[in-house]
Amino acid sequence: xxxxxxxxxxxxxxxxxxxxxxxxxxxxxxxxxxxxxxxxxxxxxxxxxxxxxxxxxxxxxxxxxxxxxxxxxxxxxxxxxxxxxxxxxxxxxxxxxxxxxxxxxxxxxxxxxxxxxxxxxxxxxxxxxxxxxxxxxxxxxxxxxxxxxxxxxxxxxxxxxxxxxxxxxxxxxxxxxxxxxxxxxxxxxxxxxxxxxxxxxxxxxxxxxxxxxxxxxxxxxxxxxxxxxxxxxxxxxxxxxxxxxxxxxxxxxxxxxxxxxxxxxxxxxxxxxxxxxxxxxxxxxxxxxxxxxxxxxxxxxxxxxxxxxxxxxxxxxxxxxxxxxxxxxxxxxxxxxxxxxxxxxxxxxxxxxxxxxxxxxxxxxxxxxxxxxxxxxxxxxxxxxxxxxxxxx
Numbered sequence: 001x002x003x004x005x006x007x008x009x010x011x012x013x014x015x016x017x018x019x020x021x022x023x024x025x026x027x028x029x030x031x032x033x034x035x036x037x038x039x040x041x042x043x044x045x046x047x048x049x050x051x052x053x054x055x056x057x058x059x060x061x062x063x064x065x066x067x068x069x070x071x072x073x074x075x076x077x078x079x080x081x082x083x084x085x086x087x088x089x090x091x092x093x094x095x096x097x098x099x100x101x102x103x104x105x106x107x108x109x110x111x112x113x114x115x116x117x118x119x120x121x122x123x124x125x126x127x128x129x130x131x132x133x134x135x136x137x138x139x140x141x142x143x144x145x146x147x148x149x150x151x152x153x154x155x156x157x158x159x160x161x162x163x164x165x166x167x168x169x170x171x172x173x174x175x176x177x178x179x180x181x182x183x184x185x186x187x188x189x190x191x192x193x194x195x196x197x198x199x200x201x202x203x204x205x206x207x208x209x210x211x212x213x214x215x216x217x218x219x220x221x222x223x224x225x226x227x228x229x230x231x232x233x234x235x236x237x238x239x240x241x242x243x244x245x246x247x248x249x250x251x252x253x254x255x256x257x258x259x260x261x262x263x264x265x266x267x268x269x270x271x272x273x274x275x276x277x278x279x280x281x282x283x284x285x286x287x288x289x290x291x292x293x294x295x296x297x298x299x300x301x302x303x304x305x306x307x308x309x310x311x312x313x314x315x316x317x318x319x320x321x322x323x324x325x326x327x328x329x330x331x332x333x334x335x336x337x338x339x340x341x342x343x344x345x346x347x348x349x350x351x352x353x354x355x356x357x358x359x360x361x362x363x364x365x366x367x368x369x370x371x372x373x374x375x376x377x378x379x380x381x382x383x384x385x386x387x388x389x390x391x392x393x
Contacts, residue, residue: 022167047352222351
């Protein structure tokens with residue numbers, strides 16, 4: 001990779017990380033905070049608040065991608081980040097859960113993922129695009145880990161409104177990175193190629209990955225409807241000490257996850273590693289539903305969830321960039337990010353509704369059924385061939 005490509009990869013990964021850190025910081029503590037809001041004991045509303053930003057994300061990702069083709073990547077990314085900042089401050093000022101939901105919807109209207117990944121493709125030669133996508137995917141996994149540990153401590157220190165303000169400040173920092181650090185995008189105008197979306201939507205291998213990211217993020221959001229309260233009740237652990245569960249679980253998960261990915265890539269066993277992570281995710285859903293009794297049980301299954309999540313979160317963007325036809329990478333990434341956001345939204349809604357009307361067991365059972373279907377698709381997936389190193393290119 002050239003120095004310009006490295007700069008592009010690192011800076012765009014930082015933009016993703018700053019925005020996603022703000023979103024992930026909400027997950028471990030919001031269901032606890034919501035109980036102090038009017039109507040905050042309604043688990044369905046809590047789930048909607050957690051997943052609401054995913055709905056507007058899902059609706060607008062492709063539109064943002066098309067707008068970036070016409071008006072340029074950076075202006076569209078900055079506009080989206082400004083909307084995210086506005087939504088963060090609305091949620092910070094909320095005095096009931098409905099205003100929080102409105103703020104989360106406005107946060108989601110800053111649907112910049114497709115535009116950011118399209119800019120990454122603009123600034124990177126094809127033979128290095130997988131590396132840049134892996135940087136972005138890994139940055140998401142890293143900030144997820146940081147947020148799981150930091151959120152309980154921040155919640156005690158600055159409260160939920162303070163966390164929402166912090167998410168807005170992080171987004172403003174991301175705007176600075178876009179304007180001052182990310183290399184200039186090519187000036188050649190691009191026109192949206194809608195036929196590319198038709199091609200992507202009929203590509204069976206890409207559809208498998210789109211379903212996978214949808215399922216993964218649906219289960220992620222649904223889990224956080226339940227887990228913080230479970231740690232308090234079943235685990236007898238106050239929210240200020242939840243990091244004592246999250247930190248060891250995350251560290252152990254990285255110890256397991258990183259060698260697995262390295263071995264899979266080096267020896268061509270990524271399909272085995274990928275499907276093993278799905279099997280592990282299935283076991284986690286069953287474990288939470290049947291065997292997670294007490295603090296140590298919750299911590300054990302959470303650690304295994306992090307192993308599966310980090311493997312799948314880091315590998316899927318790379319696979320998308322390798323599987324997509326070269327002329328349809330932007331479309332493929334737009335659809336991928338749309339299905340990811342839809343999973344985040346439905347995870348909160350479905351998790352909240354199931355928890356309210358059918359109990360926690362129904363949430364884990366639904367996740368297990370979804371994972372089983374994903375496993376069937378994963379077993380029939382055809383992995384792209386490994387690219388060979390191309391000299392000094």
